[in-house]
Amino acid sequence: MPLRYAFANQKGGVGKTTTVVNLAAAMATWGFRTLVVDADPQCNASTSLGVDARSSDSHVYAVIVAGLPARNAIRATRWEGLDLLPSTPDLAGAAVELNAEPPQERVTRLARALVQIDAYDYVLIDSPPSLGVLTVNALVAAQGVVVPVQCEYLALEGLSQLTHTISLVQRALNQNLALRGVVMTMYDRRTTLANEVVEQVRRHFPKRVFETLIPRSVRLSEAPSYGEPGVIYAPRSQGALAYLGLARELLVGDGHTVAWEPEAS
Numbered sequence: 001m002p003l004r005y006a007f008a009n010q011k012g013g014v015g016k017t018t019t020v021v022n023l024a025a026a027m028a029t030w031g032f033r034t035l036v037v038d039a040d041p042q043c044n045a046s047t048s049l050g051v052d053a054r055s056s057d058s059h060v061y062a063v064i065v066a067g068l069p070a071r072n073a074i075r076a077t078r079w080e081g082l083d084l085l086p087s088t089p090d091l092a093g094a095a096v097e098l099n100a101e102p103p104q105e106r107v108t109r110l111a112r113a114l115v116q117i118d119a120y121d122y123v124l125i126d127s128p129p130s131l132g133v134l135t136v137n138a139l140v141a142a143q144g145v146v147v148p149v150q151c152e153y154l155a156l157e158g159l160s161q162l163t164h165t166i167s168l169v170q171r172a173l174n175q176n177l178a179l180r181g182v183v184m185t186m187y188d189r190r191t192t193l194a195n196e197v198v199e200q201v202r203r204h205f206p207k208r209v210f211e212t213l214i215p216r217s218v219r220l221s222e223a224p225s226y227g228e229p230g231v232i233y234a235p236r237s238q239g240a241l242a243y244l245g246l247a248r249e250l251l252v253g254d255g256h257t258v259a260w261e262p263e264a265s
Helices: 016-029 044-048 060-064 089-098 109-114 133-141 159-172 192-204 218-226 238-253
Strands: 003-007 034-038 082-085 122-126 144-150 178-187 209-215
Touching (some): 003 016, 003 133, 016 034, 016 044, 016 122, 016 144, 016 218, 016 238, 034 044, 044 218, 060 089, 133 159, 144 159, 178 192, 178 238, 192 209, 209 238, 218 238
Parallel strands (some): 003 122, 034 122, 144 178, 178 209
16 A cells, blocks of 8 residues: 655645655656645645646545545646646635535545555645645545645744644544654755754654755746646756655655665755
8 A cells, every 4th residue: 555645734835735746756756656636725736747727527626525536536647657636726615515524524535535546655645734624634544744844933833733633633533643754844054043943843843854954946936837846847956956855765764765865065
């Protein structure tokens, strides 16, 4: 069965989607069959992988709400080994529809859909910037949570609520769920603040913060407008190299061998 990771942070603008699509592209490049599940009504992961979220009736909304088998909604991207279960803006209404269901039913829809999918090594779930029913569905469906955190003031704001939600999901719905790691994003090593934030987060999450720091990168910001992950759009950029390093760190931590080595700085 694939390893399923949910990417979550109720604070927006932390690089969550950028992290998902670049890790997925790096994994696929190295031969790991990877599926991105776009569970965010903003559809940014779908757009970043060159898929028009309005071009099909087969999407994660149809899977979660209407019961469409997930395999029928998965779409191949332009890159071998990288597939997408796309989102749709209609997903914004799913919370209202799911809240009419019994509590256990409304938060396990995605998990029951994805358990039928076994053709991948990794499933990466991009969740909305909130702790609503869609994010809880992602947590119930996953074995691990990756939390992107921006290297800015108030970086830890709201994270206690997120960790509390993770603990609740562990106890009540998914005892296999674990915090896989915290990713520090938008890092600028020239600033004292960024370095202080990294140290603060490492104190708050001892042994749970990835060593790789993701820098601010214009090239990473440009990539979604071309429908490409940054590691493909600008593979020699500092942001792309950082995401390759993060992907390697994640894969090696999961027991895989990766031949790629980070460049000396």
